[in-house]
Amino acid sequence: MDDFDRPILSVNHLSKQFGPGCIHCSSGQSDSLIKNYCPTCGTVYACRDISFDLYPGEVFGIVGESGSGKSTLMQCLYFDQEVTEGEALIASYKNGEANIFEESSQQKRYIRNHQLGKVYQNPILGLRMGFSSIGNIAEKLIAAGGRNVGAMEARGRELLEHVNIPIRRMKEPPKNFSGGMQQRVQIAKALSNNPPILLLDEVTTGLDLSVQANVLDLIKKLQRELNISMIIVSHDLGVIRMLADRTMVMLDGKVIEYGLTDQILEDPQHRYTQQLVHSLL
Amino acid sequence: MNIAYNFAFFDEGSKREIRRSTLKAIAIPGYQVPFASREMPIGRGWGTGGLQLTLSLIGKKDMLKVIDQGADESVNAVNIKKLVTKTTGVRTVDDTEDATVVQSRHRIPEVPLKEHQILILQVPLPEPLRYYEPSEFVTQRLHAEQEYSGAWLMLFEQIMKYGHMSTGADHPVMVQDRYVMAPSPIPRFDNPKMNYSKALILLGAGREKKIYAVPPFTKVVSLAFDDYPFEAESFEGASCWQCGATGVFLDELIDEGTGETYHQCNDTSYCISRLNARPANH
Numbered sequence: 371m372d373d374f375d376r377p378i379l380s381v382n383h384l385s386k387q388f389g390p391g392c393i394h395c396s397s398g399q400s401d402s403l404i405k406n407y408c409p410t411c412g413t414v415y416a417c418r419d420i421s422f423d424l425y426p427g428e429v430f431g432i433v434g435e436s437g438s439g440k441s442t443l444m445q446c447l448y449f450d451q452e453v454t455e456g457e458a459l460i461a462s463y464k465n466g467e468a469n470i471f472e473e474s475s476q477q478k479r480y481i482r483n484h485q486l487g488k489v490y491q492n493p494i495l496g497l498r499m500g501f502s503s504i505g506n507i508a509e510k511l512i513a514a515g516g517r518n519v520g521a522m523e524a525r526g527r528e529l530l531e532h533v534n535i536p537i538r539r540m541k542e543p544p545k546n547f548s549g550g551m552q553q554r555v556q557i558a559k560a561l562s563n564n565p566p567i568l569l570l571d572e573v574t575t576g577l578d579l580s581v582q583a584n585v586l587d588l589i590k591k592l593q594r595e596l597n598i599s600m601i602i603v604s605h606d607l608g609v610i611r612m613l614a615d616r617t618m619v620m621l622d623g624k625v626i627e628y629g630l631t632d633q634i635l636e637d638p639q640h641r642y643t644q645q646l647v648h649s650l651l
Numbered sequence: 652m653n654i655a656y657n658f659a660f661f662d663e664g665s666k667r668e669i670r671r672s673t674l675k676a677i678a679i680p681g682y683q684v685p686f687a688s689r690e691m692p693i694g695r696g697w698g699t700g701g702l703q704l705t706l707s708l709i710g711k712k713d714m715l716k717v718i719d720q721g722a723d724e725s726v727n728a729v730n731i732k733k734l735v736t737k738t739t740g741v742r743t744v745d746d747t748e749d750a751t752v753v754q755s756r757h758r759i760p761e762v763p764l765k766e767h768q769i770l771i772l773q774v775p776l777p778e779p780l781r782y783y784e785p786s787e788f789v790t791q792r793l794h795a796e797q798e799y800s801g802a803w804l805m806l807f808e809q810i811m812k813y814g815h816m817s818t819g820a821d822h823p824v825m826v827q828d829r830y831v832m833a834p835s836p837i838p839r840f841d842n843p844k845m846n847y848s849k850a851l852i853l854l855g856a857g858r859e860k861k862i863y864a865v866p867p868f869t870k871v872v873s874l875a876f877d878d879y880p881f882e883a884e885s886f887e888g889a890s891c892w893q894c895g896a897t898g899v900f901l902d903e904l905i906d907e908g909t910g911e912t913y914h915q916c917n918d919t920s921y922c923i924s925r926l927n928a929r930p931a932n933h
Contacts, residue, residue, distance in 0.1 A: 475792075475795075475796050476796050476797065479796055479798055498783075501804065501808055502808060502811055502812075504811060505804060505807055505808045505811060508804060508807045509800055509801075509804045512800040512803045512804055512807065513798070513800040517803070517876050517877050518876060518877045518878050519807060519810055519876045519877075519878050519879050520878050522807070523811075541811055541812070
């Protein structure tokens with residue numbers, strides 16, 4: 371099989387629930403749920419049976435309203451949360467034959483440090499605000515086995531230059547930076563060890579428009595130059611339209627629509643997607 | 652009022668609990684074993700961890716040496732010695748060679764320790780990752796997963812800020828290729844003495860309620876980068892003004908009259924034994 375045909379990441383039947391579940395909600399399949407919440411036992415079904423593939427060099431978009439399970443899905447993929455059920459295979463890890471959710475915590479850390487990069491919506495989660503910016507980048511390199519200060523510093527400089535952070539400020543801690551700059555430091559950190567897969571969770575939310583455009587430009591450039599596969603989560607259809615090749619629409623923890631971004635935006639099938647597209651300003 | 656204390660201050664049950672934690676610590680080199688740190692007649696943070704180890708281990712035939720930053724006669728060392736002697740009747744000594752148990756704060760003696768000796772170090776902060784990660788819950792997991800980027804990151808930050816690793820004391824070490832350990836605030840100069848030490852090294856943190864150990868002949872490597880190797884303090888060109896020793900850890904002192912700086916052995920018993928060994932006419 372050609373490398374282009376083979377997904378770099380496949381997620382199959384991923385489910386994540388918060389709470390024990392009961393006979394009334396029967397693993398989130400029942401109609402008695404209010405959206406994704408069981409009124410009897412209080413269980414929330416954040417992700418329900420989600421499957422998708424990510425191909426090399428592709429940008430995959432996930433849209434949906436607040437509380438639809440987008441961020442939980444990303445947290446599961448980055449091992450910030452444990453999944454309830456399901457599997458994920460990474461082609462560059464054990465030849466795509468091991469379910470990464472069932473690996474030991476050491477192996478999960480290895481996958482995080484070598485295969486994945488993540489940019490959080492809130493920079494506080496992705497950065498150590500009190501450490502220098504270059505130190506933040508080095509942290510990921512050290513975790514991936516880097517033990518040469520000169521090489522790590524050079525890589526850090528290169529990346530910070532790439533994301534337009536002035537070199538004279540590289541030893542400053544990110545807490546001194548503006549939101550947009552913090553977000554760019556986060557991107558530099560996520561990219562530092564050349565991960566084949568980059569997870570971007572609402573990266574532009576809360577930034578002003580010109581900074582937003584800046585960050586989006588950067589992501590576009592990275593995708594073109596480094597050919598990294600990305601999953602982009604956003605509730606902003608403009609961002610998805612600009613970046614994503616294919617898009618998945620989520621509602622109440624379920625996938626309701628799945629396809630080429632143009633197709634979804636031009637000819638939405640599901641009622642919720644239609645409403646979403648029509649409310650686009 | 653005269654209270655008859657049990658031998659070595661503690662009741663037998665307490666001593667057994669501390670010994671049990673010590674055995675576990677020896678079995679897992681560098682791993683911090685929690686223990687029930689007891690109330691002591693000295694305040695926590697003043698050497699209670701080391702003192703509890705000493706009291707749990709000491710027997711009637713032992714000879715105890717206690718040093719505080721190299722000195723046998725400082726207040727802290729003298730008071731600890733008094734407490735142990737009063738409750739055990741054990742003899743205290745100054746010469747490192749004569750001691751079977753050496754309790755120390757912030758130094759490893761200059762005279763190399765031997766197989767029959769035990770070195771007990773007092774530890775203020777046992778967790779080498781604490782500055783990087785404030786949560787104990789998280790640091791325990793980091794140790795379990797052998798995830799030590801935080802320890803290296805702290806050294807990296809120092810290099811970025813100051814151009815070199817600036818740990819004055821307590822430079823983190825890797826024990827037997829598994830656990831990163833805080834060697835207690837001994838100077839970098841003493842770190843290499845831990846590597847394949849003939850004596851058993853026990854470390855006790857009374858306030859933080861942890862015991863850990865470096866068993867004899869265990870590999871202890873100070874953390875460093877490929878291009879920034881570990882370096883001990885250098886006393887190139889300096890010698891002790893009293894005994895003339897070189898190649899030992901020296902204190903820098905300033906003569907207040909002339910403003911000149913001079914050096915003196917930090918390990919007082921080492922210095923005195925060298926002075927005593929000199930011919931009388933010297």
